[in-house]
Amino acid sequence: MIIRPTPNWFRMLFVWHGSVLKAIIPQLAFMTLVSVLAMYSHGRIFGEKIPLNTTPFTLCGVALTIFLAFRNNASYERYWEARRLWGNVLIAARALISQFRNYVPASSAPYENRRIPRLLIAFAYALKHQLRHSDPRADLERLLGFEQAANLTARVFQPIVLLDEARRHLAALNRSGALSDTKLWMLDRQLNDLGAAVGGCERILSTPIPFAYGVLLHRTVYAYCALLPFGLIDSIGFATPLICVFVSYTLLALEAIAGQISDPFGLAPNNLALDSMTCTIERAVLELCDEAMPPPVQPGPHFQLT
Known part of the structure; x- marks a missing residue:
């Protein structure tokens, strides 16, 4: 995710x-080469004039724009839903810790008062690593210890396992009388919200936009851009490369952006900053527990926040 002050209109x-x-x-270099060749050959290939004008490109351009808008809307919807789900994780984690620390006396459950926050923070990091297919062991060892981290690495759905352990701790407090049934229900609702966020993220990760859409859009954009110089050469002449590269830039950039944000959990510049989000969750939980917080994640080179 790019986090930077908005430059003025000229610098933009x-x-x-x-x-x-x-x-x-x-791709733009290739389109420039095709445009220059079309200009110098006056729209001919192997000596034969390509019988094209602006009319078919106007009609095809409208259809292509509609299809690009559909693809971009579908991609942005996935990005927006992923961001909303991670926002729900932060909200539920804060609510759970606040309710737990205020409804369960620290004197009656000193172990759980230390354990539950660590489980929630570990849950956020485990979810991040699951979505990015990265190794969570370093974060889990830091939060839970070497033994439990080693046990978790053998599990497939680590975030759900951590939520299940947190639920077991709450159930034990309920059986001991330290947590009433009503308060247990309130806390369990936050755990359900966290589990629903995991399921939503897994749905986005496991069901990408149908591949056929990407293939069709990719082929159509490249065919349109490659043939465009032959349709413009008779009407605009030497300006053909400039106009064709500008149109190609617009279409290819839209396709590239849609491709990036359709997988919101990756490491591309326009993906979600999961490192920063998990650190924010850790800081929020530790602050409610009156413990020292790690520094927030800062943008790296070129204003990119991972």
């Missing part, structure tokens, strides 16, 4: 880091 024209321009430079 030349922003490099944070845009997708550097990801599509090879």
Whole structure:
């Protein structure tokens, strides 16, 4: 995720880091080459004039724009839902810790008062690593100890296992009389919200946008951009490369952005900053527990927050 002050209108024209321009430079170079060849050959291939004008590109351009808008809306909906789910994780974690510390006396459950917060923080980190297919062992060892971290690495759905352990601790407090049935129900509701957030994230991760949509859009965009110079050469002449590269930049950039945000849990510049989000959850939980907080995650080079 790019976190930077918004530059003025003039500097925005030349922003490099944070845009997708550097990801599509090879494609733009290819389109430039095709446009220059079309200009110097006057729209001919192997001596034969390509019988194209602006009319079919106008009609195809409208259809292509509608399809690109559909793809971008579908991709952004996945990104927005992922961000909302992680926001729910933060809300539920704060509520659970606040309720637990105020409804369960520390003197009656000193172990659980230390254990439950660590389980919630470990849950957030385990969820992040599960979504990014990375190794969670370092974070789990830091929060839970070497033995339990080693046991968790053999489990498939580690966040759910951690929620289950937290629920077992709450059930034990209920059986001992330290937590009433009503308060247990309130705390268990927050655990259910956390479990629902995990399920929502797993749904996004396991069901990408149908591959056929991406193939169709990819082929259509490249065919449109490659044929465009031959349809414009008779009407705009030497300006053909400039206009064709500009149109190609717009279409290819939209496709690239949609491709990035359709997988919101990755490490691309426009993906969600899961490192920062998990650190925020840890800081929120520790602050409610009156414990020292780690520093917030700062943007790296080029204003990118991971």
